[in-house]
Amino acid sequence: GESVGLHLPTLSVQEGDNSIINCAYSNSASDYFIWYKQESGKGPQFIIDIRSNMDKRQGQRVTVLLNKTVKHLSLQIAATQPGDSAVYFCAVTAGGKFQFGAGTQVVVTP
């Protein structure tokens, strides 16, 4: 069946450095990909998305890269700030039924 996995459960990053969070997926028919941020006790918050016809998309301080060849997705956060501390997870869909990764806990240290 479908699986969505993350490579690292915890990422510790110094304030001001860049963060890179990775996600692997298995269904080659996946056509839409989302990164979410989830702070403790809150619901997931949309960060950025990308469709399968693109390989890169940029937002404010965030960039998502999609490599369909190896079925890999990454989220880059530039100049990580204390407010970026949260769990980040990817969601992948082929036809409207989403599957979520387990999440990477990003800890921003001063």
Add this chain to the structure above:
Amino acid sequence: EPEVTQTPSHQVTQMGQEVILRCVPISNHLYFYWYRQILGQKVEFLVSFYNNEISEKSEIFDDQFSVERPDGSNFTLKIRSTKLEDSAMYFCASSVSLPTDTQYFGPGTRLTVL
């Protein structure tokens, strides 16, 4: 800024009891979703709902679950006979029209089954 709201924030129930979790999606959204997240685990898709019917559902969404749009604003998830393993955070989400539109999540309802 419009947001998805959910009530109650925490629901405690006895095993075998029925629970109804309530959501008010963003008012101009047409697609609604329920997800659950067992403590410490990944978010899991349960069901999507559009035009007053289920659009997609997962294997988790078995006969003990049902969804309803009882009026123009509420979207409910009913669990008919709760089990211990139903204990989780349940998130409602909505999107403007398509599942590939941005989904906005509510704050969640923590369901505890004793």
